Amino acid sequence: MSIGRYQLGDYVPLSLQTTDQNLLSTIPDADPAIKLYRNGTLVTTTTMSVLDPNRAVEQYVLRYQPNNLGSWIAVMTYALSAITYTKVESFLVVAGGNSTGAIVAAHSLRLPGHDYVVCQADGGTLRYGRNPY
Amino acid sequence: VTTYLNNTTSAFGPISVAKDHRNRPLIVNGIEAAKYIESSWTNALTAGVSAGVNGTFAGAWSGAGSISGVYSYAFRFVHSDGDFGDLSPVQTATASSNTTISYTNVPLDSANGGTTTAARQIFRSLPSVPGLLYLDATISDNSTTTASSTKSDATLAAQTQLPILNADGTLHARRFGVPPATKSVVCAFKDRMWMAADVIGYTVVPDATTINRIYYSEVLEPWSWPTSQNYLTISDDAGMDDVITGLMPHGSYLYFLKERHIYRLSYATVPAVDGEVYLVASRGCVNNRCWTLVEDTAYLLDYHGVYAFNGASLQPVSLPIQDYFREARINWQASKWFHCIADPREEVVRFFVALGDSYLPTGALCFNYRLNRWWTERFPFAIASSCHAPITGQTRPIYGSEYDRLLTPDSTNLDGMVDSSAQRRASVTSATWLSLSDSTITMPTGQSYNFTSPVNCHVHIVGGKGSGQSRRVISASGSKLTIKHPWMILPDATSIYQLAGVRWNVRFGQFEWPVDDGMVN
Numbered sequence: 249m250s251i252g253r254y255q256l257g258d259y260v261p262l263s264l265q266t267t268d269q270n271l272l273s274t275i276p277d278a279d280p281a282i283k284l285y286r287n288g289t290l291v292t293t294t295t296m297s298v299l300d301p302n303r304a305v306e307q308y309v310l311r312y313q314p315n316n317l318g319s320w321i322a323v324m325t326y327a328l329s330a331i332t333y334t335k336v337e338s339f340l341v342v343a344g345g346n347s348t349g350a351i352v353a354a355h356s357l358r359l360p361g362h363d364y365v366v367c368q369a370d371g372g373t374l375r376y377g378r379n380p381y
Numbered sequence: 382v383t384t385y386l387n388n389t390t391s392a393f394g395p396i397s398v399a400k401d402h403r404n405r406p407l408i409v410n411g412i413e414a415a416k417y418i419e420s421s422w423t424n425a426l427t428a429g430v431s432a433g434v435n436g437t438f439a440g441a442w443s444g445a446g447s448i449s450g451v452y453s454y455a456f457r458f459v460h461s462d463g464d465f466g467d468l469s470p471v472q473t474a475t476a477s478s479n480t481t482i483s484y485t486n487v488p489l490d491s492a493n494g495g496t497t498t499a500a501r502q503i504f505r506s507l508p509s510v511p512g513l514l515y516l517d518a519t520i521s522d523n524s525t526t527t528a529s530s531t532k533s534d535a536t537l538a539a540q541t542q543l544p545i546l547n548a549d550g551t552l553h554a555r556r557f558g559v560p561p562a563t564k565s566v567v568c569a570f571k572d573r574m575w576m577a578a579d580v581i582g583y584t585v586v587p588d589a590t591t592i593n594r595i596y597y598s599e600v601l602e603p604w605s606w607p608t609s610q611n612y613l614t615i616s617d618d619a620g621m622d623d624v625i626t627g628l629m630p631h632g633s634y635l636y637f638l639k640e641r642h643i644y645r646l647s648y649a650t651v652p653a654v655d656g657e658v659y660l661v662a663s664r665g666c667v668n669n670r671c672w673t674l675v676e677d678t679a680y681l682l683d684y685h686g687v688y689a690f691n692g693a694s695l696q697p698v699s700l701p702i703q704d705y706f707r708e709a710r711i712n713w714q715a716s717k718w719f720h721c722i723a724d725p726r727e728e729v730v731r732f733f734v735a736l737g738d739s740y741l742p743t744g745a746l747c748f749n750y751r752l753n754r755w756w757t758e759r760f761p762f763a764i765a766s767s768c769h770a771p772i773t774g775q776t777r778p779i780y781g782s783e784y785d786r787l788l789t790p791d792s793t794n795l796d797g798m799v800d801s802s803a804q805r806r807a808s809v810t811s812a813t814w815l816s817l818s819d820s821t822i823t824m825p826t827g828q829s830y831n832f833t834s835p836v837n838c839h840v841h842i843v844g845g846k847g848s849g850q851s852r853r854v855i856s857a858s859g860s861k862l863t864i865k866h867p868w869m870i871l872p873d874a875t876s877i878y879q880l881a882g883v884r885w886n887v888r889f890g891q892f893e894w895p896v897d898d899g900m901v902n
Contacts, residue, residue: 253865255837255855257784259740342865344784344836344855350741351781352718353395354768359404365770366406366418367781370392374408374425375385376418377787 250338255345257371259311264296264324264335266306273306280308280326286341287318296324313349313371314341347371386418386425394580394717395766397669399567401574401603405462411565411580419497420462426493429559429604430460433469437486440472440505446480448533450508454482454517457557458490461499464604466490468504468543468554471511482517483529490523498523504543504554507534514554515540556607561596563587566669568628570635573652574598576606577637578625578669582717593617593625595637597652613652615644627669631679631692638666641683643690662695664688670720670766673730675750682721682732684713687748701755702746705734715740722767722778724790728752733764741765741783760883761839761851764788784837798838798881806843809876810860814867817878824857835862838881845875851884 254260262282268274279295296308314320324335349371357364365377390396391412400406407428408416417428433456440454453473458466474482482505490498500521504514515537518528532540547553560567564576577595579587594612599605615637617623627638637644637658642665648656664683666672671682679690686699686706705711715735719742723730728751733742741763747756766781772789780788788796810820817840825834835854840862842850850872852864862880872878 255784255853255865342855343863344853344865346784346786346837348785349392350763350765350783351785351787352392352741352765353398354766354779354781354787355396355398355406356768356770356779357398357400357406358771359400363771364422365768365779365787366386366396366398366408367766367787368390368392368396369785370765372388372390372392373385374387374390374396374416375383376422377384378422 249336250340253340253342254314255342256314256317256347257345257349258341259313259370260320260339262296262310262312262322262324262337263299264308264326266308266326266328266333268328269331274328275306276326276328277330278327280324282310282325283323284312284314285321285323286314286316291316291320313347315347317341317343348373384422386422387416390416390425393583394565395670395720397566397568399569399574401569402572402601403462403603405603407560407567407574407603409560409562409565409567409576411563411578412583412585414562415560415567415576426497427559429606430458430464430466430498430557431490431492432467432555432558433457434488435469435472436488438469438472438484438488439486440474440482440484440503442474442476442479442482444480446478448476448479451475452482452508453506453511453514454484454503455514455554456484456487456501456503457554458492458498459500459502460604461497464602465502465557467557468514468545471506471514471545473511476508481529481531483527484518485527487520487526487528489526495523503528503530505530505532505537507538512545514543514545516543551610552607556599556605557602558606558608560598560604560606561608563591564596566626566628568630568635569603570628570630572600574603575628575635577628581624595625595628611653613646613656613658615639615658623665626666627672629666629672629674629679631674632677634692636661636679636692638669638672638681640667641665645692661693662690664690664695667716667719671732673721673723675723675725675730678750680721680723680730680748680750682719682734682746687732687746689750698748698753699746699755702757705746705757710736712736712738712740715742718742718765720765720767722769723750724778726775726777731758731767733767739763758885761853762786786837796881796883798835805880806877809842809845809872809874809878811874812868812872812876814871816861816863817872818861819878820860823859824862835880839883840864841879841882841884842872842876843879843884844877845872846870847872847876849884854880 266276284291296310299307322337349369351367352370353368355366396410406418415428416425453471455469455471457468503518505517506514517530545554566578575597579592596612623639623641629636635646643662645661666681689696712735721732730748731745736744745758764780811818839851847870856863
């Protein structure tokens with residue numbers, strides 16, 4: 249199933265409800281694995297995090313920030329009593345955007361000689377600008 | 382903003398920054414070790430100085446002389462900024478008519494790749510006085526592993542003293558702990574640095590014994606955090622699961638903000654000794670970015686609304702927009718990203734909140750504190766952060782937005798683009814579900830980050846068929862704009878499009894014209 253169109257810098261919300269063959273929410277044998285392919289090539293393999301640490305609902309999530317344009321496929325797998333279940337989702341990463349992501353924190357610092365703005369982006373960077381006038 | 386300080390900062394939550402009395406910015410996020418920005422502004426490095434760990438470090442006496450007795454010794458790291466690390470555990474070496482003590486395997490500091498460690502100091506006691514040490518040797522690098530000293534007792538006693546404990550039993554030689562890594566908010570207050578607020582919802586669950594602690598540094602030692610003694614605990618005596626969310630210095634007090642309460646700290650010299658903490662308000666604050674001070678009054682956002690707080694009493698002010706809080710229009714799941722900023726030029730405080738299912742703030746609850754008027758603003762893009770900065774000599778807001786954009790309000794004719802030639806309102810020639818064309822122009826194709834291109838801006842249909850729709854532009858080529866999401870209603874030649882800017886609607890209040898008795902005009 250397609251979950252939409254994204255740009256560089258967007259977070260793609262990938263989610264998975266682990267259910268048994270009767271579609272009842274069930275704790276899997278281990279945290280689900282997820283493989284992400286771009287244009288048919290495997291880009292990364294990781295595990296998904298449980299949304300609720302108390303496992304009241306078997307919802308697993310991965311907020312993924314894609315690093316390239318293209319057609320992406322997410323293959324999520326989990327095992328229940330040695331039976332493997334799979335969910336596949338696809339999304340497009342279209343042009344535009346910026347892989348740095350959103351500037352989620354900005355702090356102005358007045359220091360002798362210069363004024364600085366320190367910025368945190370949700371792509372994982374800390375940067376600064378000087379004398380922003 | 383192009384100079385990188387660090388490329389591996391967690392994006393789980395926003396950073397908090399405070400500068401110390403030496404103008405060194407301290408950066409915390411409650412997940413990673415606190416960072417500081419070095420004086421050359423080229424790196425954000427781990428703050429604090431490592432504690433000394435002995436390993437195979439040893440001292441041994443040799444040579445024939447007059448020194449005898451049991452001597453204690455230990456070492457510590459010295460940062461290039463002059464800060465110290467905790468003294469290592471004390472070891473002993475016995476002299477028997479010797480002259481020289483040789484130190485071997487003096488440990489190297491690996492913090493920040495060893496680049497910020499300027500020296501190591503070795504201290505030694507007088508015979509049988511292990512609680513007071515004196516500077517015996519200094520290794521002025523982070524590579525040499527041996528040192529020696531021939532100081533007699535009299536010479537040693539004239540060196541810099543380092544007591545293990547102060548006279549009152551508090552830590553002295555081991556007061557230089559590194560800033561705690563689990564606190565996400567930092568501020569400076571009365572020559573100390575303060576840290577509080579554990580990160581909630583992260584993989585690592587906060588420690589129940591420390592979640593209600595507020596840590597503070599030594600006076601004028603912003604990297605000295607003896608966390609075993611320099612803390613205050615705000616107990617949950619209100620009987621609610623209330624967590625610390627922020628620190629608010631205001632006047633001569635420091636206020637501890639929780640989700641549902643505010644506490645006030647006052648102290649004379651040492652907070653843990655003579656400090657008093659009082660519950661002063663039964664309202665709280667969503668996070669440390671959701672309070673601001675305006676003319677001695679604080680405006681805070683909590684889960685029930687916005688209120689003004691003058692340090693002693695509070696006044697709810699958000700009654701006209703209380704629907705936002707009653708009707709779950711605000712996505713509180715994303716509350717860690719909420720923030721606010723006061724704009725003194727407009728006399729307005731804007732509280733940026735996530736509306737609908739967005740996780741970054743896309744709307745603002747706006748309060749004119751002079752007129753007591755409210756309105757709301759919604760944006761086609763997220764405003765994820767804000768701060769003040771001097772621009773053309775005037776302190777003005779700066780907004781951090783999506784796709785690495787910093788925005789300043791009231792800077793250009795249209796929000797989102799600076800190139801006036803690119804600002805465009807015209808008729809649509811043709812459109813597909815994912816594009817729009819205007820054959821009368823060639824779309825500008827500059828880089829989006831310098832705002833000369835419409836890429837990442839929105840295109841709005843402001844007239845004709847499909848009016849009211851806005852879509853993000855993902856590319857511009859020739860006469861065509863390609864958009865991110867398909868139109869709901871396909872524009873045609875009757876449609877008028879507008880590049881960049883933010884669509885707005887306004888509805889004014891009303892008032893009755895007074896009518897004198899018996900007169901109708």
